[in-house]
Amino acid sequence: MIKVLFVCLGNICRSPMAEFVFKQMVTERGMSAKFEIASAATEGYNEMCHAGIHHGTREMLHAMHVPYEEHYSRRIRPEDYAYYDYILAMDDSNIEEIQSITGPDTEGKVRRLLDFTAHPRNIKDPWYTGNFDETYWDIVEGCDAFLKFLE
Ligand code: 4NP
Numbered sequence: 001m002i003k004v005l006f007v008c009l010g011n012i013c014r015s016p017m018a019e020f021v022f023k024q025m026v027t028e029r030g031m032s033a034k035f036e037i038a039s040a041a042t043e044g045y046n047e048m049c050h051a052g053i054h055h056g057t058r059e060m061l062h063a064m065h066v067p068y069e070e071h072y073s074r075r076i077r078p079e080d081y082a083y084y085d086y087i088l089a090m091d092d093s094n095i096e097e098i099q100s101i102t103g104p105d106t107e108g109k110v111r112r113l114l115d116f117t118a119h120p121r122n123i124k125d126p127w128y129t130g131n132f133d134e135t136y137w138d139i140v141e142g143c144d145a146f147l148k149f150l151e
Pocket residue numbers: 008009010011012013014015046125126127
């Protein structure tokens with residue numbers, strides 16, 4: 001079992017999108033039983049207000065025929081570090097925030113999703129850019145590259 005936790009700032013835009021895109025990819029390859037896939041935030045405010053998936057992410061998943069379930073933001077917890085095999089962040093600031101919660105990344109589990117691609121970079125936050133289309137294609141590129149890395 002490979003356990004993967006996608007992490008972003010709020011866990012309502014990018015990381016739930018990555019969770020459901022990656023779940024679809026492994027399901028289509030008949031590999032879903034080999035994975036446990038979830039997502040989390042580095043900030044706690046969306047968990048406190050029980051926030052669901054942002055409508056921009058919902059619309060993008062719907063448009064691209066990516067199945068998704070109801071999901072509510074939750075903040076990453078210190079014990080997630082031992083539990084998950086890969087903690088995949090969307091940007092540099094997530095990497096810092098994750099380690100401020102879990103402690104230093106002594107086992108090399110914390111990576112940016114797009115670091116698995118030929119063009120390592122941050123995934124911009126659509127909460128600020130409003131561009132969920134760009135987020136989707138970055139996430140597809142990253143998930144695809146991560147799966148190839150695992151294979
Ligand atoms: P995400 O985007 O990190 O991709 O989920 C954000 C969602 C919410 C907020 C910021 C970023 N916020 O400030 O509530």
